[in-house]
Amino acid sequence: MDVSLIHPRDLADGEITAWRDLRAADPRLDSPFLSPDFARCAGQARSDARVLVVRNADGAPQLFLPLQLSRSGLARPLGAPMCDVTGPIAAPPSIALLSTALGRAGLAAYAFAGWPAAPKGKGVKLRHSEGSAVADLSQGFAAYLESRRAEHPRHFKKMRRLARQGEKDYGAETTTFGPANAEDLATLIRWKREQYIRTGRHDVLGPAWTRALLEACAAAHSEDFSGVMATLRYNGQLVAAEFGLRSGATLHGWIAGYDPAFSSCSPGLVLQQRLLERAAAAGVTRAVLGTGESHYKKHYTSHVELMDDGVVAAAGLAGGARALAAGLLLAVERGRFGPASRLAGRTRRRMDIILAVETRMGDQVRGLARAIGSDAALNQTTKAVKAAVRASAF
Known part of the structure; x- marks a missing residue:
């Protein structure tokens, strides 16, 4: 087994072709986030972008893992926390090589979120699972809408009323679906950042590299990978927008927002239905x-696909230390420590986001301080960790 770490821009044409072939052979890999083009866009935005490439005895690539490096030796998915779907691009038998490959590449572990139904196996510790909502449009929009209306008639009746109200209050409705307009994308980013401030969430669009990633994806236009923007306007004024990624017949919604001045007619929900139709x-x-707990999703969801969060420890001493640490944290999150266990899980997930998105130590420290929120919260988490350590001694 030959293992190498390569910047996405330096992948050879033959390696890109092998990557595309592996995706085409497995429907579970059809996400645009698993396209080599997404890796190249992320490579434009981050200098620490790498792809772990594993080759067989004949030199043919059999596994690709897009990742970003850290000073600690912990690798994260490339583009994290902006990449909603992660994991290796490989035939299922080759995934078992991942732990050994990480060790040979000099990495301690791979911490992931959004791996579709991650396998349980050597070095893999699963921490959390979450459902990802999917709208099945394979029979056309009319059939899809009929099935959703049958389950949620009151919601769709309300949506018809809101759409009429929007036009009555603000003027004629127009929608678009296609390549992103730079001005519309900038407005969407501004709305989203303002929303993060209002809700107290970490501003993942604050660092310049995440905005550069969005812009690189918006400039991509190919059958295998493209950025797509849906917009809703009243009387020519932009009131809601969603930017997503498309690969073949799969569309993944990514960044959505709306102008709060128009919230009385729920423009985000109106756009959701128009987007799916377009x-x-x-x-x-x-x-x-x-993923996520947005209440509106249940009305538009045909089925849910399981996405996993966890750590793959590298083979070797460094990986063993990471596996032990991951096990202790998992014991806290799943333990019977009441509010402290729930707090530990939420805080860990917020910390993962902050450490992935912020590239400067000062910004990481400030973000972590806000995530912890108070000395009382920190003390609760510390007590839970100590309890887990004591429990492990038995």
Whole structure:
């Protein structure tokens, strides 16, 4: 087994072809986030972008793992926390090589979130699972809408009323679905950043590299990978927008926002329905709405796909230390420590986001301080960790 770490821009044409072939052979790899083009876009935005490439005895690539490096030797998915779907691009038998490959590449572990149904196996510790909502448009939008209306008639009746109200209050409605307009994308980013401030969440669009990633994806236009923007306007004024990624017949919603001045007519929800209709007309058969607890998703969800969060420890001493640490944290999150266990899980997930998105230590420290929130919260988490350590001694 030959292992190498390569910047996405330095992948050879033959390696890109092998990557595409592996994706084409497995429907579970159809996400645009697993395209080599997404890796190249992320490579434009981050200098620490790498792809772990594993080759067989004949020199043929059999596994690709897009990742970003850290000073600690912990690798994260390339583009984290912006990449909603992660994991190796490989035939299922080759995934068992991942722990050994990480060790040979000099890495301690790979911490992931969004791996579709991650396998349990050597070196893999699963911490959390979450459902990702999918709208099945394979039978066309009319059939899809009929199935959703049958389950949620009151919601769709309300949506018809809101759409009429929007036009009555603000003027004629127009929608678009296609390549992103730079001005519309900038407005969407501004709305989203303002939302993070209002809700107290970490501003993942604050670092310049995440905005550069969005812009690089917006400039991509190919069958295998493209950035797509849906917009809603009243009387020519932009009131809601969603930027997503498309690969073949799969569309993955990514960044969505709206102008709060128009919130009385729920423009984000109106756009969601218009987007799915336009996407189906453009040949999309599978629209991923993503993870999260947004209440609106249940109305548009045909089925849910399981996404896993965890750590793959590298073979060797460094990986063993990471596996032990991951096991202790997992014991806290799953333990019977009441609020402290729930707090530990939430805090760990927020910390993962901050450490992945912020590239400067000062910004990481400030973000972590805000995530912890108070000395009382920190003390609760510390007590839970100590309890887990004591429990492990037995």
